[in-house]
Amino acid sequence: MTTAPEASRTAATSQAIGFLLLDNFTLISLASAIEPLRMANQLAGRELYSWYTISLDGEAVKASDGLCVTPDVGTQTALTLDTVIVCGGVGPQRAVKREHLSWLQAQARLSRRLAAVCTGSWALAKAGLLDGYETSTHWECLAAMQEAFPKVALSTRLFSIDRDRATSSGGTAPMDMMLTLIGRDHGRELAAGISEMFIYDRVRNEQDLQRVPLKHVLGTTQPKLLEIVALMESNLEEPITLDELANYVDVSRRQLERLFQKNLHCSPSRYYLKLRLTRARQLLKQTPMSIIEVASACGFVSTPHFSKCYREYFGIPPRDERLDKSSVEMLPVTLGKEPAALLQSASYEQRPLEPLSAAMGALAQAQGEPTYASVRLKS
Structure with missing residues (x-):
């Protein structure tokens, strides 16, 4: 077992936070959680928070938009953490592995605060670490979690802070949760300053609900x-x-x-x-x-x-x-033509091969996910 380099920090004032990245995590949720920590250090002029990104094996993890993040360490690395935040996204049921659960349970035994953003709460609930806790998750995951984890007190709030658990929905909601936690740690003035730096007009609180009521x-x-x-x-x-x-x-x-x-x-x-x-x-x-x-x-x-x-x-x-669409090979798509027809098309054969856009790959994958077309737009 290896040990990550120790950051120079004062234990009484600096907190170390680990971000566990699940496959297909949402990048905006990760950024919304990390950026307030960076700005807290900047405005304070000292290291109030340090953070590490973590994956099971230390290898790169792909976000739901196709971008890859290379983590700082793997779960086998010994880290002295104050808080662990699970970053979820599309398809948490498939993304959560047995090794994730074992590692999270070990973190709980070390009395570390556990948190989650977007659908990361699925991993904590699966590990039995949210029973009896008020919990927020992305609204599209609510139905599944209600069926799978009846002991979890699910809420439609943007985020929930219950004792040593903090969970938020997705998008920019993690920023509201982190600003609230920073305000509790270091005062409202710092949280307000961070909000001002990010041109964040209003910090939403635990009473705000998801979606547009x-x-x-x-x-x-x-x-x-x-x-x-x-x-x-x-x-x-x-x-x-x-x-x-x-x-x-x-x-x-x-x-x-x-x-x-x-x-x-x-x-x-x-x-x-x-x-x-x-x-x-x-x-x-x-x-x-x-x-x-x-x-x-x-x-x-x-x-x-x-x-x-x-x-x-x-x-x-x-x-x-x-229907399981995960086994369908993703091919370049032209409006009005099926992939099979494209392969037989002379014009397609004459075009030079181009790499598949990350955006196209993300869209193709999303079409087989529960989140696809859940919000119906008016025609």
């Missing part, structure tokens, strides 16, 4: 509509009838219809169906539940009816969501 779309002028949607979201397995929803918020059925048509441009039944089908897609792509189980969990009384609704909304039947 409907109330931010509608404002505060439609409290009854917000209440109805909240009821829908809380009752996907056993849907509430529209008459019951209207009664709960003291409006007529006609008023209920008008509220949805005016503000959400669809009927309340259509909106409710969309919520249930979106949940079904997460369960199909992120859990081993059968189609029958998924249909039941999302309030469909029969599998044929579920399949019909699913196909109409997503354009494919539920069973096709589980």
Whole structure:
């Protein structure tokens, strides 16, 4: 076992943080977590934090955008760490190995603070290190984690800090979590200074939720509509009838219809169906539940009816969501042509071979992932 060079730091004031990189981690989450540490040192004029990037074998790890990061050390290297942060991204179920779990459990036995960004919380939960802890993860991973880890207290908050655990969702949310932790360690003034340097207008706190809540779309002028949607979201397995929803918020059925048509441009039944089908897609792509189980969990009384609704909304039947696309060879793509047709095309054969763009590779891989096309854009 080798030992990494010791950084010159004062134990009382400097903290060492290890970033464990999982395959297909999201680079923006890693950067959002590391950059506040760099700026904290810069503004303080001394080393408040040191950090190492870590992989199982010390070899380069590819991010979800195709870029590779060469870590500082492998897990076999002995490091004196105060905090370990797991950096996840696309497909954490496949990225987490048994060796990851063993190493994380060893870190827990050393009483180190454990944290995660994006979907890195999957690794901590799989290692049994989040049982009974409030936990945040990327919203697309929530359904899978709820099914796989019932002892974990999952939250829709941007980030959660619970005792010696800190977990955040993805994107820029890790920056909010790190600024909060830095503020606790060294005061709000330093955290505010870092925020100012990054032109970060507002540091979000633990009460902020993921995605854009409907109330931010509608404002505060439609409290009854917000209440109805909240009821829908809380009752996907056993849907509430529209008459019951209207009664709960003291409006007529006609008023209920008008509220949805005016503000959400669809009927309340259509909106409710969309919520249930979106949940079904997460369960199909992120859990081993059968189609029958998924249909039941999302309030469909029969599998044929579920399949019909699913196909109409997503354009494919539920069973096709589980086709393994990882074995499909990635080929250069030209609009309007299939890869096989391209290989037979004279114009394609005459073109000089070019390396596949990292962006194209990332997109091709994403098409087989649970995160692909989860957010439907208006045409």
